[in-house]
Amino acid sequence: MSSSSGAPLPNRSASAAVVAGLASLAMMPVAIAATRWSQAFALLHAAFAIPLAAGLGALALVLCRRARARIQRTLGRAGGWRTATLGRTLGVAGLLVAVTAALAVCVYGLLELVATK
Secondary structure, three states, X not given: OOOOOOOOOOOHHHHHHHHHHHHHHHHHHHHHHHHHHXXXXXXXXXXXXXXXXXXXXXXXXXXXXXXXXXXXXXXXXOOOHHHHHHHHHHHHHHHHHHHHHHHHHHHHHHHHHHHXX
């Protein structure tokens, strides 16, 4: 592809940011649903997904930053600005869901601690 063509260059980091953000956002609901369908696990076992969701959310933010840096470096020819913004939004939402779930588990633990005394 020549540099003079009008087609934007692919920005795979922006697309990967969207995928990581979606995975981050879906991690907690999927883990909770899995504990509901399984007789072997309780709802509290879904807490294993909290660090996974947080990690995927952080990964989405890193990939978004990389995509935006590429857009700046290529003077906008790389394209994917909206895709990178969507990835950042999904990553932040996934991080917020993970933080909320972590706070809920902490409150549950404190309530259990107080109830046993």
